[in-house]
Amino acid sequence: MANFIVRKVAVLGAGVMGAQIAAHCVNAKVPVVLFDLPGQEGQKNGIVLRAVDNLKKLNPAPLGNNDHAAYIEAANYEDHLERLKECDLIIEAIAERMDWKHDLYKKVAPHIAPHAIFASNTSGLSITALSQGFDAELKARFCGVHFFNPPRYMHLVELIPTAATQPEMLDRLEAFLATTLGKGVVRAFDTPNFIANRVGMFSMLATIHEAEKSGLSYDVVDDLTGTKLGRAKSGTFRTADVVGLDTMGHVIKTMRDTLPGDPFAALYQTPLALAKLVEAGMLGQKSGAGFYKKVGKDILRLDAEKMDYVSGGGKADDFLVRVLKEKDPAKRMKALHDSSNPQAQFLWAILRNLFHYSAVHLEAIADNARDVDFAMRWGFGWNQGPFETWQAAGWQQIEQWIRDDIEAGKALSNAALPDWVFTGPVAENKGVHTGAGSWSPSRKTFVPRSDLPVYQRQAFRAPLVGEDPRKASCATVFEDESVRIWHQNDEVLILSFRTKMHTIGPGVIDGLNKAIDEAERNYKGLVIWHEDAAQGGAFSAGADLQAMLPLFMSGGVEALEPMISNLQNVHQRMKYAQVPVIAAVAGLALGGGCELLMHASRRVASMESYIGLVEVGVGLVPAGGGLKEIALRAAADAKGNDIFQFLKSYYMNAATAVVSKSALDAQKMGYLSDKDVIVFNPYELLHVAKVEARAMFDAGYRPPMQTLTPVEGRSGTATIMAQLVNMRDGGFISQHDYLLGTLIAEIACGGDVEPGSLVNEQWLLDLERRAFMQLLKNPKTQERIMGLLQTGKPVRN
Template sequence: MTPKRNIKKVAVLGSGVMGSRIACHFANTGLEVLLLDIVPQDAGTDRKSRNNLVDTALANALRSNPSPIYLKSFAGRISTGNFEDDLHRINTCDWIIEVVVERLDIKKQLFEQTEQFRKPGTLITSNTSGIPIHLMAEGRSEDFRKHFCGTHFFNPPRYLKLLEIIPTKDTAPEVIDFLMHFGEQNLGKTTVLAKDTPAFIGNRIGVFSIMSILHYVEQHDISIDEVDKLTGTIIGHPKSATFRTNDIVGLDTMALVANGLKQNVPQDEENELFTLPPFISEMISRKWLGAKSGQGFYRKEKGTSGSNYYSLNLRTLEYEPTPKVKFPVLDTVKNIDDMPGRLKVLFADKGKAGDFYRHIFFRLFAYASNRIPEIADELYKIDAAVNAGFGWEMGPFEKWDALGVAPTLTLMEQMGIKAAPWVYEMLDNGAHSFYKIEHGKKLYYDIPSRAYKIIPGTEAFILLDNIRDTQTIWKNSGVTILDLGDGILNLEMHTKMNTIGGEVLEGINKAVTLAEQSYRGLVISNEGANFSAGANVGMIFMLAIEQEFDELSMVVKAFQNTMMRLRYSSVPVIAAPHQMALGGGCEICLHADKVVAHSELYMGLVEFGVGLIPGGGGTKEFALRLSDELQEGDIELNNFRQRFLTIGQAKVSTSAYEAFELGYLKKGRDTVVMSRNRLLAEAKKECLKMADAGYVQPAPRKDIRVLGSQALGLAYVGANTMFSGHYISEHDVKISQKLAYVLAGGDLSQPGLVSEDYLLQLEREAFISLCAERKTLERIQSILKGGKVLRN
């Protein structure tokens, strides 16, 4: 029986851009990290100068934006050193990962030195993206080779979810299994088992797609702005689309991978496509490498009235003002939220957009099909790698499925594009799609067995996309309520950005009613890009501009009452937020019995930015939490100040861990999950645990200690001082005073005890009064029109 493997300490060899950030992400997970690099050539004998390179690299990483680390204090888990003085320290590590320069001789030399100190059984891996894995293990001991493989992270490793595991013929099966599981569950990655082929899976397919587009713009009348409009969020790709992404990555990096593929896959039927177009070579010679050099396909210049943006004309290689791009078909699909439905309309377009989509993606479909079994034996690995590595919502085979395999194949043939023989055999065998859903699980078509199989490693996931068709028990235009089994319901929002309006409030109340009547608990989660961007400010703006204040008061009270239903339901309520949980989305979490949060959580009460205070119970809840942590004396005012500033400065957490520091999550109660795919399953587990323990409905709070006039005085003086120093506007002072009034429990002469209802009334009155302010309406209008925060 193989002994259980525990990872407590990791050594990262190499502190460059990737190495330092991989070290940070290991630290994010709670691991102790040893980060080593070479001694600078001009170093003296003192420790500081000998570690200057590694210390500087780590410091630069920690200063970078977006941050590679969840919480600044987590950097304390990383210790640094150099190869000459500290390599022996790897004998205390459970996993050693090499991230040095992409040269085989240097890597092999480092592995030879490493083997002198590495304890037997320690995992040892390389993060190379271009060197064959098996070559690096040549000449090493049997134990080394048994525990060695490639672990290819994508940059930035905190944010891009792909982790390719690339074994050699000598890698022990249990090592592969462990890394696949550890990478997914502990590091929060989409782990994909890849073959030791050039560029592995993600870059082989992703770079082909990029090169295909580069050659298309060279040969057709289409601008880089038009391509980016067509290849961004409209098709479920990142907002940076194609050319902006190239600028972020760097043209030199992209060219390096493309040139490597051109040289190393001579038998590839599309080998010629990896030849760099002349304009790329010219841009590189001019050092127009993208963001790192200040210009690439795009350039930003600061003018007297703000920044001016320019895009490169690839015909003249001159920068021109970035134009507004319009395609009629994009207006047609903007209200189609269903991605498969949207793709069908886009690909059927008879104009310039449709021509582009069919040329680029039909060729990609064929290329991906022809890479099996060269780079992967199973088709799902290609989709998983591209989605996680390049941020696509749907991979090649998933897009092909959405369009219909057989009809798309016919169109491809009409364009002279030939798919792999196994696709025809699949259709002849009576299988009409690459994927299908059965019993709540996603199955893929397995080519050798000609049968559908469950995607390995997904058995423990609960994914709403897989159960929505069979387990929905109620829905309206804003929410769907699903039965997760075992007596647990799930409430899923699906409005635009999951904003909260009347239909969502109706759905929440319905979910609580159903759960209290016939179920054991309720989870609130969804699979949108964000948990919730907050209340529907457009609705608030319309009521305020029409001066319908009685109706607005009813709306706010309905929101508050709904939050209190969550707080005082007779069954446990678990919130499972991810990405943005702002305003009302944050308030849902504040009123749940427990929060099971994804590590990438950007949570905050941001109403101050639109001239308001949190009005859905958020201000009340901060007053309540302040009461629970208050101590006598100056500490009371310090805690009040901290809570006041969190709302007054509209602070948003940069991770779930920072949400604890800001007071949005509760230490000792709420938990964090690294794997996004496991979030709902973990939330359900926690809900069942609370139900099994004999959940007791809490009693409404009437013992909330508020500070009254002494806290008000502190806040008023602070706001006026900030105004006098020209740090905030006169309207900011007014909002600050309203916020302080609610948090302090009003203008009480001395501290006292109040109820939640009392605080909710103060909160509601303050919210409505601010809605009557012209400057608040101007702030809301600025957000609605351009998404910009106005400080008037």
């Protein structure tokens, strides 16, 4: 397959989605021209310029580094259509009006380069209808590419071809979306609202219907249908507020207008409360009020009968909390089905409705069950898709219960389950997902995963209940409860932590030493990568404070010093190992986790990496070489000039426990270097890390030479302390924070020495260790540690 190189992207429409799609492209270093209508007054590009400026203010942040907003070029349809010829991919993202889109297409079509892909980000309009009026050549290069909001964070992109779309073009676009933009691509049929919005909106409507029937308040429903059910924290009604109640109303209208013969069509009506809110201009989060309203610090919920706001905070019954914590899916589902508790009956009803709907519509909306499950996981933030949930809880038992409810008139439709649910291969397999693939009703077989070349970069693809995607051969060298050391028969050793949140205790330190020994003997490099890296796990949440407690209880503070020395030593071993050590980072890398990656030969980091030295939160200072590395990096950055100017920001980040908001932000903060690689698809992290390790070894890798480093000494410490005194006396920091800030300054500045003194790394490590031990004896630090262990929240004292 020929390379499809996207040199530049055009985004048509600088609204919420268009601007954020443009932002995510520049995150990935893809230049963007962002178009909108010419301004009627002021600057002609004013609409786009305001949208780009607004990107820097949004939370969650669309840009990994706000400075990169400068890479978005502003344009308007009157003056700059010629710029489209420079673009390899054009994404239309204007309002969901077929007539408006057609008017725009007439304007832009003559200016699209003959090789370029043209795509619409419509959330539900027919792609075939949108392509009417194109010549055959442009129709072959047109498709739907539906990003989910917010585009940086939501993994899903639905790719929707028409009958005329060229298959090779679609494959190239899928590869670009997967690797460059880091997306999970699901191919959808050209049906109303595609897969995720079709199933997701039905699920929300069915939930609202069952909530009204059960008389449950919005806050209780959200508590039941949020994280307790393995779904997004916002539950149902808060999700509607975030999406926008007008947007939700539009999606419902699309279903009502385009699916008149659907057996569930009676449900495709705008709920009365939703209609009243939209009519009153209460559109959810963007207007400040919807199903919820924030007043001061309080979150009030809507009382639908009175159309007024009352106190919120309603929670699930204790019985339901216990049921939903049950680890066995079959037992959990049986408890919901059999219980007479109204909340249990509500949950069984919404799950039954979801299973029923997904089965009835699978053949019409998707090629196979896997595409539906991934669409819901990646587009709506569910832990499991509908078919996975059903299969895990016992396919045949659930199927029987659904049939019973249909016969009893309890279901939302009397449509029968399709025959494939209870006969043939699905019944024999007891589910739709198998090692051979996932069930396709239209093909009447289990369909394997896509074998496009881009997926060869994912040795461990997103797992599904019922299948084992781990086709890659693996061999374990060593494993215990703390670590696994293994390889894939390709000359690179891999170390994976097994501790909770991948915290670092004595077992992990021993594992690191073993892995370095083995890598130096027999491999081209060592990669530190964890098997849940792509599922939102942590790279490492830092030192294992729980593991320290037994040592502390038996031998006091002094018993912990050897462990700190061992941690420093293994980090130094990593830094000076004879083969490259690559840290494959995704998720949280805090405290000791940050120090670990700072000592790697190179870092390969997922875009969504949140990195920082946060030890002050537990009343400690970094003692695994983090402050030593800060001192070294500041001196290297200074290149013989004033070190303090470079040290200031490093110091403040550690002293105030600032955590990066992305890997790009971590580069700006200095925790990642410009040589480190940022990976946008977390499933490609291991592949890229191994490629880096082999390339460095094959290029003749040698560890860095140990040299002496100039430090700021006592004058740098004094300058920082003067600022700390002002902060303490002004009431901005506590006395204990002042002590912590002083100790961090002393270490980062190299201790009580003359400015410009040359010190070695061990000198700085000794300063770290002594300060750490001094703080462990401090009652205020002990308060912070115990508070965190007991409540999980930092103590301010």
